[in-house]
Amino acid sequence: MTNSISPDIRGLIFDCDGTLVDSMPIHHACWHETFAHFGESCPPDFLPPFNGMPSRLIIAEYNKRFGRSIDTNAFTAEKDRRADRLLRSVQPIVEVTSIVEAYHGRLPMAVASGGKKRSVMRSLNAVGLVRYFDAIVTADDPVDPKPQPGIFLEAARKIGVGPEACLVFEDGDLGIVAARRAGMAVVDVREFIHADAR
Numbered sequence: 001m002t003n004s005i006s007p008d009i010r011g012l013i014f015d016c017d018g019t020l021v022d023s024m025p026i027h028h029a030c031w032h033e034t035f036a037h038f039g040e041s042c043p044p045d046f047l048p049p050f051n052g053m054p055s056r057l058i059i060a061e062y063n064k065r066f067g068r069s070i071d072t073n074a075f076t077a078e079k080d081r082r083a084d085r086l087l088r089s090v091q092p093i094v095e096v097t098s099i100v101e102a103y104h105g106r107l108p109m110a111v112a113s114g115g116k117k118r119s120v121m122r123s124l125n126a127v128g129l130v131r132y133f134d135a136i137v138t139a140d141d142p143v144d145p146k147p148q149p150g151i152f153l154e155a156a157r158k159i160g161v162g163p164e165a166c167l168v169f170e171d172g173d174l175g176i177v178a179a180r181r182a183g184m185a186v187v188d189v190r191e192f193i194h195a196d197a198r
Contacts, residue, residue: 005103009185011161012103013152014096014133016113018051018171019189021123022093026086034079038070051172052114052146054139055079083119092127095193096169100132108159110135112151112168114175117141134159146174149182156182 005012018024028047035042042062050058055076063070100109110133113120117138124130135158137143137151144150156166168179168186171193179186 005099005167006185008165009167010107010165011156011159011167012099012107012109013112013155013159013166013168013179013184014100014109015052015168015170015172015175016111016120016123017115018093019169020093020096020100020111020129021090021127023087023090023123024051024171026090027083030079030082030086033082034075037078038075040068040070049173052170052175052178054114054145055116057145080116080119084122087119087122088126090123090126092129093189093193096189097127097129099169100129104132108134108161110137110155110159112137112155114139114146114151114172146172147177147181149178152179152182152184156184 014020017027031047032042046062047058050061056072059070059072059075062068103109111120111124115138117140120136120138121130135155137155137158139145141154143154152166152168153163156163163183166184168184169189170176170179170186171189176186176188
C-alpha cells in the first residue's frame with residue numbers, strides 16, 4: 001500500500017475507529033449494552049450506516065426513527081463510560097498503522113475522527129500512535145460532522161496542506177463521502193484490511 005501513494009500527496013489524514021484501531025466491535029457492543037441499560041433495543045442494521053457520526057446525532061436519529069425520547073447527554077455519558085474501560089486494550093489495525101509508521105517524518109499526518117477526543121486519545125495512546133500525528137481533530141472540535149467535509153478541511157488546515165494534496169484513509173461510508181466533499185483523495189481501508197484484523 002505504501003508504494004502506491006502518489007508523489008502529489010503532501011499530507012495524510014486518518015479516521016480512527018475501524019481505521020487505525022480495531023475498536024468498532026467495542027463501540028458496537030457498548031452501544032447495545034447502553035441501549036439495554038435504557039430499556040431499549042437497537043436493530044442490528046441501525047448502527048453501521050452511522051459509523052463516524054457523533055453519538056449525540058445517532059441518538060437523535062434513533063429517537064426520530066423509533067419515536068423515542070432518550071436523553072442524548074445521559075446516553076452518551078453512559079456509553080462513553082463503558083467504552084473507556086474497554087478501549088485501554090484495543091488493538092491496532094496493522095495494515096494501516098504500518099502506513100503511519102512508514103510516513104512518519106516524511107509527510108505531515110492528522111487524525112480526523114467523529115468520536116469524542118477522550119475516546120480517540122485513549123485508543124491512540126493504547127496502541128502508541130499519538131506521537132505520529134501533527135494534529136488530531138474530533139467531534140469535540142467546532143466542525144461539522146461527517147458526511148460534511150468540515151472535519152477533514154480542519155485537519156488539512158492544521159497540517160498546512162491543501163485539500164487537493166491530502167489523502168484520507170477511512171472505513172466508513174459517511175467519512176468517504178465527507179473526504180470527497182472536501183476535495184480529497186480517499187482510500188477505503190475495508191478493501192485491503194484482512195478479515196482477521198477487523
